[in-house]
Amino acid sequence: xxxxxxxxxxxxxxxxxxxxxxxxxxxxxxxxxxxxxxxxxxxxxxxxxxxxxxxxxxxxxxxxxxxxxxxxxxxxxxxxxxxxxxxxxxxxxxxxxxxxxxxxxxxxxxxxxxxxxxxxxxxxxxxxxxxxxxxxxxxxxxxxxxxxxxxxxxxxxxxxxxxxxxxxxxxxxxxxxxxxxxxxxxxxxxxxxxxxxxxxxxxxxxxxxxxxxxxxxxxxxxxxxxxxxxxxxxxxxxxxxxxxxxxxxxxxxxxxxxxxxxxxxxxxxxxxxxxxxxxxxxxxxxxxxxxxxxxxxxxxxxxxxxxxxxxxxxxxxxxxxxxxxxxxxxxxxxxxxxxxxxxxxxxxxxxxxxxxxxxxxxxxxxxxxxxxxxxxxxxxxxxxxxxxxxxxxxxxxxxxxxxxxxxxxxxxxxxxxxxxxxxxxxxxxxxxxxxxxxxxxxxxxxxxxxxxxxxxxxxxxxxxxxxxxxxxxxxxxxxxxxxxxxxxxxxxxxxxxxxxxxxxxxxxxxxxxxxxxxxxxxxxxxxxxxxxxxxxxxxxxxxxxxxxxxxxxxxxxxxxxxxxxxxxxxxxxxxxxxxxxxxx
Numbered sequence: 087x088x089x090x091x092x093x094x095x096x097x098x099x100x101x102x103x104x105x106x107x108x109x110x111x112x113x114x115x116x117x118x119x120x121x122x123x124x125x126x127x128x129x130x131x132x133x134x135x136x137x138x139x140x141x142x143x144x145x146x147x148x149x150x151x152x153x154x155x156x157x158x159x160x161x162x163x164x165x166x167x168x169x170x171x172x173x174x175x176x177x178x179x180x181x182x183x184x185x186x187x188x189x190x191x192x193x194x195x196x197x198x199x200x201x202x203x204x205x206x207x208x209x210x211x212x213x214x215x216x217x218x219x220x221x222x223x224x225x226x227x228x229x230x231x232x233x234x235x236x237x238x239x240x241x242x243x244x245x246x247x248x249x250x251x252x253x254x255x256x257x258x259x260x261x262x263x264x265x266x267x268x269x270x271x272x273x274x275x276x277x278x279x280x281x282x283x284x285x286x287x288x289x290x291x292x293x294x295x296x297x298x299x300x301x302x303x304x305x306x307x308x309x310x311x312x313x314x315x316x317x318x319x320x321x322x323x324x325x326x327x328x329x330x331x332x333x334x335x336x337x338x339x340x341x342x343x344x345x346x347x348x349x350x351x352x353x354x355x356x357x358x359x360x361x362x363x364x365x366x367x368x369x370x371x372x373x374x375x376x377x378x379x380x381x382x383x384x385x386x387x388x389x390x391x392x393x394x395x396x397x398x399x400x401x402x403x404x405x406x407x408x409x410x411x412x413x414x415x416x417x418x419x420x421x422x423x424x425x426x427x428x429x430x431x432x433x434x435x436x437x438x439x440x441x442x443x444x445x446x447x448x449x450x451x452x453x454x455x456x457x458x459x460x461x462x463x464x465x466x467x468x469x470x471x472x473x474x475x476x477x478x479x480x481x482x483x484x485x486x487x488x489x490x491x492x493x494x495x496x497x498x499x500x501x502x503x504x505x506x507x508x509x510x511x512x513x514x515x516x517x518x519x520x521x522x523x524x525x526x527x528x529x530x531x532x533x534x535x536x537x538x539x540x541x542x543x544x545x546x547x548x549x550x551x552x553x554x555x556x557x558x559x560x561x562x563x564x565x566x567x568x569x570x571x572x573x574x575x576x577x578x579x580x581x582x583x584x585x586x587x588x589x590x591x592x593x594x595x596x597x598x599x600x601x602x603x604x605x606x607x608x609x610x611x612x613x614x615x616x617x618x619x620x621x622x623x624x625x626x627x628x629x630x631x632x633x634x635x636x637x638x639x640x641x642x643x644x645x646x647x648x649x650x651x652x653x654x655x656x657x658x659x660x661x662x663x664x665x666x667x668x669x670x
Contacts, residue, residue, distance in 0.1 A: 111168030111180070114192075118160045125160030132197035134176075134204045135166050137183065137190055141209060147190070148178035153200070166192070318531060318640045518566055519667035520549030523660040528644040530637060537593075538576065538633040538644070538662045549666055552630060561630040568668040570625050574633055575618045575663045579645050580610040586639040592621060593632045599623060608642050614659075622669070633664060 114135075118126040136149040151174045154162040167180035183190070190212050195204035231237025240246050507513050521544035530536040537560040540551050548565040564570065572592070580586055591603035599621075606617045623631060635644065646661035 111165040114164040114166055116162060116164075118156045118162065125156075127156055127158045127160050129160075130155045130200060131162075132200050132202070132204075133164065134195040134197070135164065136177070136193040136195070137166075137180075138193055138209070139188060139190055141191055144193075146177050146193075147183050148180050149176045150174060151176060314532075314640070321640060322529065516548075516566060516568060516668045518548040518564065518568070518570075519665070520546035520562065521663075521665045522546075522551055522562065523663045525646040525658060525660050527646075528661060529640070530635070530644070532638060532640055533636055535634050535636055538574075538635065538664070540662060540664060554632070560632050562632070562664065562666055563628065563630040564625050564666075564668075565628065566668065567626045567629075570623050570666050571669050572621045572623055572631070573618070573665045574620075575616060575660075576633075576635070576644060577646060577659055577661055578608050578615045578617065578637075578642055579612055580608045580615070580639065580642045581612055582639075582641045583610045584639075585609055586637055586642045588617065588635060588637055588642065590617065590619060590633065590635045592623065593634055594623065594625070595629055595631075599631070608637070608639075610641070614647065631666075633662075 118129060118131065120126055130153060132151065132153050134149065134151045137147045139145050139147050148167065150166070152164060152170070153172060154164060156162045191209050192212060193209045194207045196207045197204045230239065230241055233239045238246055240249055522540040522542065523544060524539050524541045526539065526541065528536070528539055537554060537558065539558050539560055540562070541559055543551060550563055551559045552561045552563045554560045574590075576590065578588060586608040588606040588608050589603055590606065592599040602621055604617075604619050606615075608615050625631070644661050647659040649658040650656050
């Protein structure tokens with residue numbers, strides 16, 4: 087039964103009634119809708135549900151009040167008559183309703199605002215009373231139920247066997263029991279003992295020497311394991327077309343190319359040249375040196391330049407020296423002796439050079455302009471007076487608090503790693519990562535632990551690839567300790583038919599990492615099988631990890647796929663791709 091009943095802001099739909107075995111109630115479900123037909127999600131409403139036996143005078147057999155909340159779809163569920171928390175039974179007892187006495191109806195009343203003001207949403211007849219509600223009365227039968235009412239018509243099993251004429255079935259002798267035609271035909275097709283005697287005589291007539299010869303011939307054949315070893319050795323060899331391709335590539339290199347390469351190398355700098363260049367760079371001033379010189383210039387006060395200007399103004403101009411020269415020329419030669427003596431007392435050229443150097447070290451006019459501009463940007467006394475008044479108005483208790491806060495700060499000279507962490511409130515994240523891959527074909531023997539080779543580095547920071555004891559690049563080595571996240575992608579191709587088992591696991595510092603093994607299935611027939619995994623690994627400083635694999639069929643090979651220009655064009659698939667990055 088499903089019917090939509092509309093009233094105010096609520097529209098209710100009732101589904102078929104189902105008996106809930108564990109709660110002994112009638113399961114109702116409905117969807118709440120507003121007057122526009124839209125569902126009302128996540129809304130709490132109050133229901134008053136009544137079971138009535140007579141709609142003309144509303145005879146109530148049972149009544150309960152319950153609060154429900156719609157879900158995100160506007161749907162809600164009610165177990166009518168079930169024993170639930172928060173339910174209030176106002177009339178009757180659900181367990182004492184006599185469902186076999188006649189028709190019953192459900193009356194639904196809704197309180198959309200949870201104010202105990204209910205409005206009728208409709209009355210529906212219960213067309214199919216749940217049969218389970220009669221289960222408690224099933225043991226109350228006290229007489230024989232006739233066949234026409236669904237019974238057996240007898241009171242015991244013995245009487246039932248007699249009634250159905252099957253009381254002598256178990257007493258029939260085996261010789262009188264019938265067999266089917268199909269069974270009889272199958273027995274006739276079997277060999278008799280006399281037939282097998284003839285076959286046995288023919289076998290016994292074969293000379294023993296023939297079987298010995300056959301045994302010797304069989305012993306000379308290769309065992310399965312011998313052919314498997316031979317097959318493995320053949321698979322490891324290069325095909326003719328492989329060596330032909332390599333030979334063609336070598337032959338295609340022209341002599342002129344090597345000459346060009348040699349010329350390019352000769353144009354490069356020698357080690358001694360770079361040393362000379364480095365020495366010349368080291369003779370230049372560092373930024374810190376110019377900063378010190380700038381500080382010394384800034385320390386010269388404006389009053390010093392004023393004094394220097396006054397001293398310069400006291401010197402003679404060119405016109406003054408012209409007049410002086412005329413006067414000197416008019417002095418008699420005898421006077422020149424005296425003058426010469428006087429000149430000797432004057433400064434020499436080397437003295438004036440020293441003086442010139444000292445003057446050059448002073449500020450130029452443009453420098454004093456810049457200095458004057460900087461001074462003009464400083465605060466005047468009147469400005470500081472206003473600021474001083476504002477500072478003096480701050481209560482002393484505030485400065486005490488400020489002083490305490492300053493004392494709690496960290497001195498720059500004693501700043502440590504822990505001080506930085508405590509100041510930030512968190513530990514700065516490390517930035518260690520690495521992405522490595524390989525494109526080569528990596529065959530292996532059956533049931534052999536084989537490390538994955540990683541010949542190429544995509545990007546890395548404080549993580550690198552190192553070689554194992556065999557000289558192969560298999561070890562991913564970290565610089566810093568931490569928890570690292572590992573991701574891998576491996577592609578396998580099995581050339582023959584059938585499936586194969588693949589195991590992939592991690593070794594840390596040469597030992598198997600706990601619970602890191604994964605088992606996969608490789609599909610044969612030259613299908614591309616891609617396998618991936620993800621792990622979190624605890625590593626110490628300079629620890630390394632390796633990814634190992636093993637197969638049970640020598641035709642299962644770790645291999646990549648070349649790029650293709652067929653639309654759409656796609657890049658190559660590496661045989662192995664592994665990424666590792668720190669997470670703490």
